[in-house]
Amino acid sequence: xKFLDLAKVYIRSGSGGSGCVSFRRxxxxxxxxxxxxxxxxxxxxxxEAVDGLNTLIDFRYQQHFFAKNGQGGMGRQRTGxxxxxxxxxxxxxxxxxxxxxxxxxxxxxxxxxxxxxxxxGNGGFGNLRFKSAxxxxxxxxxxxxxxxxxxxxxxxxxxxxxxxxxxxxxxKSTFLSATSNARPKVAxxxxxxxxxxxxxxxxxxSEFVLADIPGLxxxxxxxxxxxxxxxxxxxxxxxxxxxxxxxxxxPVEDYRIVIRELDxxxxxxxxxxxxxxxxxxxxxxxxxxxxxxxxxxxxxxxxVLSMSGVSGQGVKxxxxxxxxxxxxxxxxxxxxxxxxxxxHP
Numbered sequence: 001x002k003f004l005d006l007a008k009v010y011i012r013s014g015s016g017g018s019g020c021v022s023f024r025r026x027x028x029x030x031x032x033x034x035x036x037x038x039x040x041x042x043x044x045x046x047x048e049a050v051d052g053l054n055t056l057i058d059f060r061y062q063q064h065f066f067a068k069n070g071q072g073g074m075g076r077q078r079t080g081x082x083x084x085x086x087x088x089x090x091x092x093x094x095x096x097x098x099x100x101x102x103x104x105x106x107x108x109x110x111x112x113x114x115x116x117x118x119x120x121g122n123g124g125f126g127n128l129r130f131k132s133a134x135x136x137x138x139x140x141x142x143x144x145x146x147x148x149x150x151x152x153x154x155x156x157x158x159x160x161x162x163x164x165x166x167x168x169x170x171x172k173s174t175f176l177s178a179t180s181n182a183r184p185k186v187a188x189x190x191x192x193x194x195x196x197x198x199x200x201x202x203x204x205x206s207e208f209v210l211a212d213i214p215g216l217x218x219x220x221x222x223x224x225x226x227x228x229x230x231x232x233x234x235x236x237x238x239x240x241x242x243x244x245x246x247x248x249x250x251p252v253e254d255y256r257i258v259i260r261e262l263d264x265x266x267x268x269x270x271x272x273x274x275x276x277x278x279x280x281x282x283x284x285x286x287x288x289x290x291x292x293x294x295x296x297x298x299x300x301x302x303x304v305l306s307m308s309g310v311s312g313q314g315v316k317x318x319x320x321x322x323x324x325x326x327x328x329x330x331x332x333x334x335x336x337x338x339x340x341x342x343x344h345p
Contacts, residue, residue, distance in 0.1 A: 003196065005156040005233070007059035014042025014067040014083035016121035016144025019129070022075030023137070033136060036073055036127040039144045040080035042120030043067030046087045047154075049108035053091035054198065056156050067118070070144055073126040080123060088117070090154060093236070097153040105152065109159065109236075117152060121145030155232065158196055160211035161326050163234030165262075166243040167254050168215030171279040173197070174309040175243060176212045179319060196233045203319040208326050211237065216261045231265050239273045239325035241318070244296065246280045246288075246306075252295050273329070275321045276300050282308040 017039025024032025045067050068083030096105045096115060106115035124142030131138055164172040177183055180199030197212045213230040234240060242258065244251045255276070262270040278296060281289050289306055296304040305321060307314030 003055050004057045004060055005055070005158075005196075005230075007056040007154045008063065008151065009059055009088065009154060010064045010149075010151050011045045011086075011088075011118050012066045012149040013045050013118035013120040013147040014069040015147040016040065016042045016123040017070035017072040017080035018143045019124040019126035019141035020073035020075060020080075021127045021139050021141055024076075031136075034127040034131050034138055035075055035077050036141060037075070037078040037080065038126050038129070039073045039123030039142075040070030040082040041123050042070045042144070042147050043083035043085045044116060044120045045118040045148075046085060046114055047090055047094070047096055047106065047108065047117055048087050048114045049092040049094060049111050050089045051092070051111045053089065054158070055091065056094070056154055058089075059154060067120060067147065069147070070120070070123050072144075073123070073141075077126075077128060082123075083120060085120075088154075091156055093157045093159040095155045095157060097155060099151045099153070101153050101155075118148040118150060121147050157236055158198060158211050158233040159209075160198060160233070160237055161208035162201075162210050162239050162241055162322050163237040164210065164212045164243060165234070165240050165258055165274075166215055166279075167245065167248075167258060170215060170243045170245045170254075171309045172212050172215065172243055175279070175307075175315070176210060178309045178312065179315060180210060196230055201319060203316065203323050206323060208323060210241075210322075216258055231262075231269065234272075235266070235269060237272060238329035239275060239322055241322055242274050242276045243279045244276065246278045246284050246292060251278065251292050252299050255296060255299060273325050275305065275318065275325060276302070277305040277307050277314075277318050279307055279309060281306045282311040282313060 019039050020036035022036040024035045026032060045065060065086050065088060067086045070083045071080030073080050092111050094108050097103060098105060122145045124144045127138045127141050130140045166172050176197060176199045179201045199210050200207055201210045211233055213233050244255055248254050278292055293304050293306060305314060305318050307318050
């Protein structure tokens, strides 16, 4: 299934049915009076997060969603049938935006959450509603309310516990394939990964979800390379794993490039806890590894781990460090909920 994380859809709720003008006509009943029923309500348009979806590809082939109109009222005080609702089924983690792509209407983070996007029009009153002592045979009715027509954007942000960051060819896909059952494309040229990948990683009897996004390059916030459009998928991660290519000409400068791009995209994203690891140490000498680690720790201001996704050296230590950060964030979230505060990863 092709990955799609942004879709534009056109929706319209149903219009309400019109009221009915009708009078009771029966044998031996001289003055039956009005008996026109009300119109039915138009259908609503909902969005619902469902299980089993991880892409918006369904909205590539269908962009228009129109709910049914309500049926008009009928004689004998019969109300018209209400129009059926329509539900847009989206993956958990989908944001619904206005047409300006900035105003957030809803954020469906959990399976089962629903959002009303367009309310159906109410049905009009039949002439029975207008009967009074001074107007015993009214011919007045209401027309049903018109439905709401609007355009919205669906933007998917994958929900993962940890996210992988790094320049192209930093070894992110190799790391994901080595630590999970995910099988992303791995090759020796930049931008092998063209869309995010998810994998479930197991360590010390526990599991967490790891997201691999396409690599960043300098100027990504200006649209260079694949740009920063995929950074939204790591906004909800509890921790970021920053992999640095140890075989690069200057790993310290590579680290700075990625951090600058995070700052340019969203300052809050740069505040997410990070685990930094020097990758591809199987291709480096011991002295070179020591040198790069020392320079990176000075730049990072904290510990820098070393590993190799190909040989497996240091991989478990990196996974344990990532898992420890996730557990800490989960405990903070639990404490915040107990105190009644709102917490978001």
